Amino acid sequence: MRAAFTLVELMIVIALVAVAYSIAAPNLTVQTETEIANKLSRLSGDVRSAFDMAVLNRKPYRLVFHLYSGKYWLESTESQNVYLHTTEKESDPSQAQEQEEREEFDTMFAKFEETAGDPVFDQEKDRELAPLSAVLNAKAKLKKPLWTKVESMEWGDRSLGPELIIKDMRAEHHNTQIAIENLEPDEAFGHIYFFPVGYVERAYMHIFYKRGDEVDEEKQPYTLLTLSYQGEAVLNNGYETVDLTTIEEED
DSSP states (O other): OOSSOOHHHHHHHHHHHHHHHHHHHHHHHHHHHHHHHHHHHHHHHHHHHHHHHHHHHTSOEEEEEETTTTEEEEEEOSOSOOOOOOBOSSSOOOHHHHHHHHHHHHHHHHHHHHHTOOOEEETTTTEEEOOOOHHHHTHHHHSOOOOEEOOSSSOOOEEOTTTEEEEEEEETTBSSOEEGGGSOGGGOEEEEEEETTTEEOOEEEEEEEEETTEEOSSSOOEEEEEETTTTEEEEEESOOOOOGGGHHHHO
16 A cells, blocks of 8 residues: 555646636636625615615614725614714714714703703693703704614625725715725724605715725726615716716716
């Protein structure tokens, strides 16, 4: 019984492995490209789904994107006080940052409640009347809405990764483009809002392939555009320079 392969046998094995790989490699590439196409198609479908849910359920929704990982999910709020205020920040806040802002608001607002005085008891109506204050009455509108992640049979965490990365994006409420080159991974969040009147804010994002942990500048990227009143997303090949004010006109 021989203890090892001969040189000729080793060469034959190596040749067979090379042939097998040459056959399998194209199939693996096709499979990967198919998976990427499915993820991009699902993203476009998710925009439409969020639009329909906002109209049918009569409450605001938003898609939250983490640019570095390509992860995104859907959130909703029971508050109707959601407006497209322009933000001067380079990115949208994370869930933890929003919770911290809500707590800071409550602490600050407690001072107004203290200075407003004590409730007055109305003997005729047998009830307490809150102090008259325009500021106190506006608390619900001034406080940021509480957003919760939608968890259902249809919705859960989504991901464009690991092959793709969102290099940059911008929506109507952004004063400037959100770009990963300017942000740390834990800061790179972007939101797109949907309203029950049948409107998704105009937005675009540039989706690139990844090479390791970096953006692959050599492969052709994709540009995604939202159509505000149609509630749809258009996905185009290539990097497009977008003017948010003309998206609907161009499409």
